Amino acid sequence: MFNCSEGFTFHFLLKDSNTPVIVADYKKIKELCDFNTSLTASVVDEFLLYYAAEQDKLDRKAKTAFARYRHVSKGMPEGWYGMAMAQFIAHNIFKKDGLVQRYKNHRAIELRNEAELTWLGHHAKHPWRFSFAEIIDSLAKDFYTMEDVFNAEHYLLYSTGTTKELEIARPALWFNLISWNGACWQTYGTIVPFRGFEADDICYFTHRLYPGLDLKESRKPMPLIEKNPVPYMMLFSGSEYPLVFQQDIQTVYNIAEYYDDSFYTDGLEASFKIEYAQDVYRLGLKGWDTFPHFATAYYDERKKELFLSALSDEGFDRLSGALENCGYELSEEPDYRVNPGMHATANQVLKSKYDILRYDHLFSTETPEQKEQTDHINAVLQKILPDINAGREPDVQKLAKEAGMDPGDLQEIVDTFKKKLGRI
Numbered sequence: 001m002f003n004c005s006e007g008f009t010f011h012f013l014l015k016d017s018n019t020p021v022i023v024a025d026y027k028k029i030k031e032l033c034d035f036n037t038s039l040t041a042s043v044v045d046e047f048l049l050y051y052a053a054e055q056d057k058l059d060r061k062a063k064t065a066f067a068r069y070r071h072v073s074k075g076m077p078e079g080w081y082g083m084a085m086a087q088f089i090a091h092n093i094f095k096k097d098g099l100v101q102r103y104k105n106h107r108a109i110e111l112r113n114e115a116e117l118t119w120l121g122h123h124a125k126h127p128w129r130f131s132f133a134e135i136i137d138s139l140a141k142d143f144y145t146m147e148d149v150f151n152a153e154h155y156l157l158y159s160t161g162t163t164k165e166l167e168i169a170r171p172a173l174w175f176n177l178i179s180w181n182g183a184c185w186q187t188y189g190t191i192v193p194f195r196g197f198e199a200d201d202i203c204y205f206t207h208r209l210y211p212g213l214d215l216k217e218s219r220k221p222m223p224l225i226e227k228n229p230v231p232y233m234m235l236f237s238g239s240e241y242p243l244v245f246q247q248d249i250q251t252v253y254n255i256a257e258y259y260d261d262s263f264y265t266d267g268l269e270a271s272f273k274i275e276y277a278q279d280v281y282r283l284g285l286k287g288w289d290t291f292p293h294f295a296t297a298y299y300d301e302r303k304k305e306l307f308l309s310a311l312s313d314e315g316f317d318r319l320s321g322a323l324e325n326c327g328y329e330l331s332e333e334p335d336y337r338v339n340p341g342m343h344a345t346a347n348q349v350l351k352s353k354y355d356i357l358r359y360d361h362l363f364s365t366e367t368p369e370q371k372e373q374t375d376h377i378n379a380v381l382q383k384i385l386p387d388i389n390a391g392r393e394p395d396v397q398k399l400a401k402e403a404g405m406d407p408g409d410l411q412e413i414v415d416t417f418k419k420k421l422g423r424i
Helices: 026-056 058-067 080-094 114-125 160-166 199-209 222-227 230-238 313-325 340-349 368-389 396-403 407-421
Strands: 009-014 020-024 129-140 143-148 154-158 173-180 185-194 253-259 272-277 280-285 296-300 305-310 336-338
Touching (some): 026 058, 026 080, 026 114, 026 143, 026 154, 026 185, 080 230, 129 222, 154 173, 173 199, 230 340, 253 313, 280 313, 305 313, 336 340, 396 407
Parallel strands (some): 154 185
Antiparallel strands (some): 009 020, 129 143, 143 154, 253 336
8 A cells, every 4th residue: 555645545456466456545535525625615605705706896797797698597596696606706716827826815814724724725726627527437425537528637526416416317418616625626616417418519619609719729618618617607507408319329410511612513413312492502312311310411602612411420421421432522520519409508598599500491391381380399399308307397288389289299299208218
């Protein structure tokens, strides 16, 4: 055995004659976590949040930052707003080059007791940060190995809130403000588990939030999140949206755009169904352009844009592969890969109706009246899913009236969703 610098003991056990296994003393680490939690309460919750409000008007800055998203926050669960505000202020204090560097020499800080001053000195050296991460392993009660989805870093997290969330569902992604206590990381403020968001969804949201951003930069969003985390906090509003599957095929938008000033249809007929409307060609990949893949390309003669779209990963691979076989040089990866839940959430948070399949309507057989009815139905479905995921019973009569649907038909849809999600 050996002792690490923080005084925690690890044991090496031989699983077989050649493979050592490291086992941490989680009981002792938990003692540190509990001690850290108590000091966080006394130093941050009971003192620094108010001190920062007085010294730097951080409460006003927080209210101003959140006011832009009032249309979202007003629908959040009770207590969320206060916790999110506290998280915003705490992050400004303890982030890299945060206010703690200035506060630690203030007279009011110097009057804190020795344990609190030691705690402050430690956290001044170890900045708090936001992390989008997945759970890789559960090591002991309330201890998890996390993988940051944007830098592939693995870290040990202690979080009782995560354990409680896992009793309800198995989220695909977590968004937390985390701090290093000397032996592991701990969360502060709201714990955000996303049922149906993945790393690609966060990149898509970043590009929507900063439309002038280069695609490569949007795939490395953490510096922007550290600078302004508030829009990403609002993604909590879509945390209940599930991943969508048709049997074992995930429904996910795959989108790519290319400039092409030499488009021609010669040689495409063998693989594609070709249509033309309003200066736009539609290339439906034979055998893959219908449910559930909808693998289709469009060419806009005015913009000289080749636009690829598919509602499954395999559909996109097949589509880009077929075009490459016809002589096109394309990227293996789409520009955007986004789940339907994130697309809907981004539209809500950013108050914009971005048409992710912007050429599809040119070839739609729906009348304007049918499209309006479809839009109503889709809006109702977006309302019932969060209720079902949360175990609540949707108001079928009210929602059916809004959509102009028969209540019995809508009840059948609700029952179908319940069965699929295991809620009955």
